[in-house]
Amino acid sequence: MKSRWLLRFPPRPEARVRLLCLPGAGAAAAMYRSWSELLPADLEVCAVQLPGRGARLREALYTAMDPLVDALTEAVLAEPALPTVVFGHSLGSLVGFELASRLTDSATHAPSALVVAAHRAPRLGSAGLPYHRLADADLAKVMVGLGGTPEEVLARPELLRLALPSIRADFELDYTYRYRERPALPIPISVFGGLGDTTVAEPELAAWREHTSAGFSLRMLPGDHFFPTGASGVDLLAQLGELASDLLQHA
Template sequence: MSQWYVTPKQRLNADVKLICFPYAGGGVAVYHSWADILPDNIELSIVQLPGRGSHFAATPIDNMEKLITLLYPEIEHMLTMDYVIFGHSLGSRVGFEVARKAVNSGLQAPRHFFASGSGAPDIGCFEKSIHSLPQLEFFAELRQMNGTPAEVLDNVELMKMVEPTLRADFQIAEQYQYKGKDIIPCDVSILYGVEDSIETNSLLNWSYYFESCSLKPFSGDHFFVESERGAVIEHVCDVLDWIGYQGDQEVKRVS
C-alpha cells in the first residue's frame, strides 16, 4: 500500500472520491475525522507527503515540481474515477498542480475543486520568507501563525524531529508561483476565513484557472478549516449534492 495517502474508511460503492491535501506542516490528522461525518457515497483519501505519519522516514521534499513528479503516479489511479479536490493553504496549490497534470495527461478534470485558505497559485503564498531562518526564529514565526499546537511547539525534541518537514513545506509555499495559463475545466469554490489576512483580489484570482468560481466565507482566521470543521464539511457536502452526488445519508452535523 502506498505511503503517499491514507483512506480512513474504504467505501467500495462510493459515487465520488474526495481527495484532500493538508496545509504546510499538516498531515492526515487535518482531515481524518471527516470520514466519520461524510455520507457513505463519498470516499475520503488524504494525501500524506514525506516526513509525516507512516511516511515519516522519507526525506521531505522542498520543490513543487519534484513533489508532483513523485506524488502523481501514486494517486493517478484515483483520478480515473469521479473525484473532487479539497486543499487548504499550500494544499490547494498542490491540489491545483495535480489537477493540472491530470488534465494535461488526458484524464478527466475533477468534478469540483475546493481552494481553501489560499490565494490563487499565481500569487506568492507568504509575504515573508521563513524557511531558512535560524531555528529559534523559525519556531517563533510558527508560534505566531497559530497553526501548530502549543504542546507541540513547547516540546523541543519533537520540534527538532519535525523541523526538516516544516522547513521543506514552507520552502515550497514561499517559492512556488504558477506562471502558466492552463484552465481546469471545472468550477472552483473559494473558502476563506473572515479574519484571515488574505486579500480578496488574491482569492478571486482563482477564477482565472477554472470555468467559474464562488466565494464562501467562514468565521475564524487562516485555520478555520480546523475551528469551523463542521461548517466546512457541510459546505463540501452541499456542493457535492448540488453537482449530483446526493447520498441516502445526510452529513452528520458537527457543533
C-alpha cells in the same frame, strides 16, 4: 498495493465519490481524520500524506513543487478511477491546483472540482515569506504566531525537532513556487477564506476566478487561517457534501 501517499479515513470500497485532501504547510494527513464522520457515507475521504510525516517521517522531503506534484500525480493515477473533488488548505491549495492541472487531460482521473482554502491565487505567486531560512528557534516562534500547531508539539522540544524539518520544507515549497501561464481549468473552483486570516486578503482569494473557465464561488467564514479545523469547518464540510451530492446526481 497500499499507497504511501493516500490514506483513507476510513476506507470505503463502495464509495462513489473521492474527496482528495491536501494538508497545509507542516501538517499531516491526520488533520482530515474526523471529516468522514460529518460527510455522506458514499464519499471517501482520501488524505495525502507527504514525505516527512507519520509513517513517512524518514523519507526525503520535497522542497520544490514540480517533483512533488509529479510524484503525487503518479500516485493518484494508480488509484481506481472515481469522480474526485480535490481540496487543499493553505499550501495544499497550490499543490491541489498543480495536481488538478496535470490531471485535467486524463481520460479516467480528471477531477470534477477544485476546492481551496486560505491561499492566494496561483497567478499571484508565492506569499513571499522566507520562513524556511529562519533558525529553528525563530521558526518555532513563527509557528506559535500563526497558530494551528498543536500545543503539545510546541511544548515538547523532541516533538518540535521532529516537526520543524517538514514545516521548513513546506515553507520553501511555497516561497519558491512560480506560476506558469496555462489555460484556465475546465472545472469549477470553490474558494474559502477566514474572516480573521491575516495571511491572505479577500482580493487575493477572489483572484482564483481567473483560473477556471467553469463555475466559481468565494465564501468567507468566521475564523483565522486554520478555520477548516475550527467551528467553521462544519460549514465547509457541508459545502463539500453538497458538491459530492451534485456529482452523484450527474454520475
